[in-house]
Amino acid sequence: MIQVKTVDYISSKINTGEAVLIYFSAKNxxxxxxxxxxxxxxxxxxxxxxxxYEVKADLYKQVASHFTVFSIPTILVFFDKKEFKRQGRNLSVSLFIKELERPYNLFI
Structure with a gap:
């Protein structure tokens, strides 16, 4: 995952219209x-x-607050410049992947 430090950087990546996953985490x-x-x-x-992309929410609070992320871990998935999925703390990885299959295949 590529480390993100600014809102401008991640916004430019989302605005490409490509599939983007942002993983919000913290050191501890x-x-x-x-x-x-x-x-x-x-x-x-x-x-x-x-x-x-990964955002260390404890270090880059302005990025986390821009995306209204207040708990970690939080995963945001964007397709075609729009937030498609927001998943927090308790998640089944296999179910998460299954939920992304159809939209990914439609947009890619």
Missing amino acids: CSVCSVLKPKIEQEISKNFPKMQM
Whole structure:
């Protein structure tokens, strides 16, 4: 995942219209550190054209607040410049991947 530090940078990536996943995490979040490699692996395997970015919400609070993210981990998925899915803390990775299959195939 590419590290994001500014709202302008991530907004420019979303505005390309491509599939974008943003993973909001924090340094001292044990759930974040366990979930991140699973998400990276499954997204890379199932959705190779989806771009993945990570925002350290504890360090870059302005980015997290811009996307109204107040709990971590939170995952946002964008298709065609629009937020399609917002998933927080408790999630099934397999169900999350399944929910993204159809829209990904429609937009890519």
